[in-house]
Amino acid sequence: MKRNQRGEEEEGGGSSPGSREPRKKKQLRQQDLEDQDESSSQWGRLPQEMLLQVFQYLPLLDRAYASQVCRGWNHAFHMPELWRCFEFELNQPASSYLKATHPDLIKQIIKRHSNHLQYVSFKVDSSTESAEAACDILSQLVNCSLKTLGLISTARPSFMELPKSHFISALTVVFVNSKSLSSLKIDDTPVDDPSLKVLVANNSDTLKLLKMSSCPHVSPAGILCVADQCHGLRELALNYHLLSDELLLALSSEKHVHLEHLRIDVVSENPGQHFHTIKKSSWDAMMRHSPKFNLVMYFFLYEDEFGPFFREEIPVTHLYFGRSVSKEVLGRVGMNCPRLVELVVCANGLRPLDEELIRIAERCQHLTAIGLGECEVSCSAFVEFVKMCGRRLSQLSIMEEVLVPDNKYGLDELHWEVSKHLGRVWFPDMMPTW
């Protein structure tokens, strides 16, 4: 956004309601021309609402510079509306390339604005010090009524390296004091069942979004408590080991709102791990209660761990295979995932996925996006697949090295055929080869 004096004037004039504004704008311009000496004081007397509008567009650093200009602008800088959202970036130079939020700024915010904060996130790097600093700040947010809290690890999950009690006590400060938490993102943290109880005790009416993938200290009972009490919960992300029939039924109970998103991470800790199964009837109950919900599943398993999965129909909509997945499993996906919208296959191997892809095109009538990584697909089968899906494929991403030319199609012909069927110009993804 171009920031110049005229720009600011126009912004201010355009956005504030009322007919006084155009006249005021004209007045300002005239006075600007006529009386150069007084021009600086005119800037200083811009109405606060106007300044607020303008300041909202400025990045923090520029706003801070602006606040040094005069008392009026300094006052605007500290208006509560400008301090509703904040992202604390906590990095150590020894462990990160990115800059951290200045400690003095953090002090200022806690001192003057902690009761204005409503949407807060913490981004920490891989060092324990950063995670500790985050907890430190959290513990001081006693006067906050947060709506949103996000604890985000940008590299290795450093919250997991903190002493559990230290983390929990900092987090519960927010749970207890906010009483109106709507969105909570606490993936890769040592949150546990008791702290979830505290969350629920204070925020059950308002909680709508809870993302807690890879929280190893939580048990199925702990998350069940959340589902039972937080009837407004619309989005939930967790690991497969926390998923149970009871949980799905709780989320489908009459009192519960329609669920919109359920994300499940299926992660293997050790090769040969066994996973429990979820009854089809539980999924059916979910479907009856929330017919439009998105079921997002991420699989990070070894090839031989897929035994319990895709044996029966499952209402999954977004499927991501982060490791190698066998032809056989992909065949089962084609058979049992009629609601599939998006499919990403990281790797499969050197046996062509021709049949499996065709079946998916046939049976997954809602498929609009597919991504194929280290696999093999013959060009003919790929063209057939695209032909069958047609224009509903808004995203088709395949590595060029995946496609195997055959008698019918080489790579150049394939690109034309696929583009034709998709109704737009399409190319496979490429990797540099020099």
Added chain:
Amino acid sequence: VGENGSPTEGVCMGGNAVHWFRKGLRLHDNPALRDALRGADTLRCVYILDPWFAGSSSVGVSRWRFLLQCLEDLDASLRKINSRLFVIRGQPTDVFPRLFKEWKVTRLSYEYDSEPFGKERDAAIRKLANEAGVEVMVRISHTLYDLDKIIELNGGQSPLTYKRFQSLISRMDAVEMPAETITADVMGRCTTPISDDHDDKFGVPSLEELGFEVDTLTTAVWPGGETEALTRLERHLERKAWVANFERPRMNANSLLASPTGLSPYLRFGCLSCRLFYFKLTDLYRKVKKNCVPPLSLYGQLLWREFFYTAATNNPRFDKMEGNPICVQMPWDRNPEALAKWAEGRTGFPWIDAIMTQLRQEGWIHHLARHAVACFLTRGDLWISWEEGMKVFEELLLDADWSVNAGSWMWLSCSSFFQQFFHCYCPVGFGRRTDPNGDYIRRYLPILRGFPSKYIYDPWNAPESVQKVAKCIIGVHYPKPMVNHAEASRINIERMKQIYQQLSCYRGLVQQVTSAPQSEAAAQSSWHGDLRYPGTSTRQQHGGFWIPFHHFSQSAAAAF
């Protein structure tokens, strides 16, 4: 001063020419040298060796050896036409004024260097030459095209997708024919004054003289020099003709090993002219396919190289993340210990370690091997900055020059060029699928020779009995795996998504954009907040960021 053969150059009547070799270490297709000779009385070909270069750790012994072999080869070829190579130690800005005086130089020629540092250096030398009244002749022959023309055709910006680049190429004028090889005839009446002590003063140094230990060195797998390059070119074309198939060759276990027809290091140093390669490929294709028009994919290797040169030429920060307008700012981890393990082939993943060992020993690895180790270091497993990987490749990889190396690393780490990030190379599975037997591993990591194919890619899973029989206990004789890949890749894909989510948000592109030219949507983008992302040139590019499951990201993004 005429450039690129402009008609304002008159025929030089006499005078002393100096040709400055930097890359372009060859006598074939060397238009700068060819034009410098025209009408000159004397010719001296110089190579300037920066004395501090040898000590800098960013160039390993393989690269030095290759270079010295190139220089020896040049010297030998020049001897055949009654000339010699003059190797001079020092900095060009110190050396040239002295030479201009001593040799009464009237003309200086060199091959155009498109890299930002090269352009700066050459501008300084040009200034010195002008001050000394020396005519400067520069010719383009390290790239197929005049890169500035490609950029002009693209509205003043370097193209950031390969597909766009290809479409621009298809609209460019034909590649210029290679210049005639410098022979005794071409030299004509031009001579080279050679003193008796030439070898002492200007001889090609040896590795020992540069301070390297040579006792432990094995024979070079990739011998440097123009002669070798041209031999390989013939072999390369013969093989293609024999196979009569110009498609991308299928990857198999053998592809991993150094090939006697491999050409990339020779292209980098300029022992082989890219234009010669281009025309020979074209001729062969026409012959085999009966005069069909060759597809662009035939020149894949050359065009990728060209693409990265074009992307880098106007961007002095091309090899950095910070301050680089085309590079996504990622919160990479700083971890020198982990980096060292990767660089030295001690990760505990045999596939990765074997590749890094081959790289260190021989100076070349297959491009899929590069993808594997680059992915492992950056977005796949270690979450370490691509800049670190780039530095290691710079030290060890024979064909890694500045533009291509930095560009490839940004590409492979999904830091630029709109590369999809969803798929990740598994450090166990990928190798296993490429070479199921594991011979590659056994060759470069002899300590693991005793492992059966079943366990050679993940020896930590082998029962103790198997390890005992193999005489290699994991954790004692060979390291344990330094990360849990499933865990690391799960975490990292989340990190990537977080970053790209924010980019989408700020661009207002939460909805996935189809391939229609993104002009409107992207044009609305602006530098917003403290976040930066591939800059305004996105306006003209095809390809949005596809974030898998953007619906979910959308609501989470809205919440944050």
